[in-house]
Amino acid sequence: MRIDVSGLTKIYKGGVRALDGLTLEIPTGMYGLLGSNGAGKTTFMRILAGLLKPTSGRVVIGGHDLATADGRLAVQRTLGYLPQDLGVYPDLTARRFLDYIALLKGLHERSARRRRISELLEVVALSEVADRKLKGFSGGMLRRVGIAQALLADPRLLVVDEPTTGLDPEERIRFRMLLSRLAGDRTVLLSTHIVDDVAQTCQSLAVLAKGRLAFRGTVSELLARADGRVWTVTTPGAAPAAGRVVSMLPEGAGMRYRVVAATPPAPDALPAEPTLEDGYLALMDGTTR
Numbered sequence: 618m619r620i621d622v623s624g625l626t627k628i629y630k631g632g633v634r635a636l637d638g639l640t641l642e643i644p645t646g647m648y649g650l651l652g653s654n655g656a657g658k659t660t661f662m663r664i665l666a667g668l669l670k671p672t673s674g675r676v677v678i679g680g681h682d683l684a685t686a687d688g689r690l691a692v693q694r695t696l697g698y699l700p701q702d703l704g705v706y707p708d709l710t711a712r713r714f715l716d717y718i719a720l721l722k723g724l725h726e727r728s729a730r731r732r733r734i735s736e737l738l739e740v741v742a743l744s745e746v747a748d749r750k751l752k753g754f755s756g757g758m759l760r761r762v763g764i765a766q767a768l769l770a771d772p773r774l775l776v777v778d779e780p781t782t783g784l785d786p787e788e789r790i791r792f793r794m795l796l797s798r799l800a801g802d803r804t805v806l807l808s809t810h811i812v813d814d815v816a817q818t819c820q821s822l823a824v825l826a827k828g829r830l831a832f833r834g835t836v837s838e839l840l841a842r843a844d845g846r847v848w849t850v851t852t853p854g855a856a857p858a859a860g861r862v863v864s865m866l867p868e869g870a871g872m873r874y875r876v877v878a879a880t881p882p883a884p885d886a887l888p889a890e891p892t893l894e895d896g897y898l899a900l901m902d903g904t905t906r
């Protein structure tokens with residue numbers, strides 16, 4: 618399910634321009650939306666989910682224009698949304714919580730609803746704890762409950778806002794694999810500030826900065842932005858003054874610094890293999906070609 622966005626602008630009361638003329642096409646499959654805090658990602662997700670009206674611009678999802686009431690209704694039927702701050706009722710079990718949300722979503726037929734919930738608990742690997750109260754769930758388990766509620770109506774488009782924040786590495790990997798599996802037959806839009814999540818799951822991505830499109834393309838194209846711009850410098854002295862230091866490791870009597878910079882940050886700097894994070898930082902620092 619394709620998403621077409623043109624000239625999308627959102628100005629909040631008080632004048633904050635959260636989105637500033639965003640134009641973007643998002644194809645079917647898994648798509649990453651990267652951006653630092655405040656870049657406008659949540660605003661964009663909320664507009665897609667029909668929870669927020671843009672100030673101007675157009676969004677068409679699967680041929681349905683969000684500006685019309687019919688379009689919004691059609692999109693709501695086909696979109697699942699996992700917000701950053703999904704509230705749950707801690708005293709409900711996972712199964713009861715999903716049942717409650719399913720009722721709110723209009724799944725009135727009891728046996729079909731129960732069947733769907735059991736299927737989804739299986740999909741998110743929570744069947745064994747389905748009858749435990751949510752207050753005992755880990756962050757990762759709650760995120761998986763969140764995905765299950767977003768999938769209740771079998772959406773063709775799944776919009777997920779910063780889902781791996783605060784998860785431990787094992788849960789993060791598990792959650793990423795779940796999203797990749799779900800993207801097999803639907804569009805999954807993953808918004809995050811964690812570059813590695815996108816590197817591990819998406820082929821294509823967009824980068825937002827201050828409400829504008831800073832980049833769109835494939836992961837390898839963003840990676841290529843850092844080609845020839847990543848260096849290691851090993852020194853017993855201070856960090857190189859030029860470029861951005863992205864990591865430092867003790868080595869011998871000194872430190873090994875990894876630096877993103879357009880030119881060698883020190884005379885003895887050695888070129889290093891770029892990662893997607895380096896590509897992202899090179900883009901953000903404006904040091905790309």
Ligand SMILES: Nc1ncnc2c1ncn2[C@@H]1O[C@H](COP(=O)(O)OP(=O)(O)OP(=O)(O)O)[C@@H](O)[C@H]1O
Pocket residue numbers: 629630631633634635652653654655656657658659660661810
């Ligand atoms: N309801 C609101 N009223 C006023 N300003 C807002 C509102 N919601 C967001 N903003 C501002 O709009 C800008 C974009 O915020 P948004 O939450 O969309 O960014 P984000 O990329 O999702 O960041 P984060 O990762 O921190 O959630 C920020 O400057 C934010 O402070």
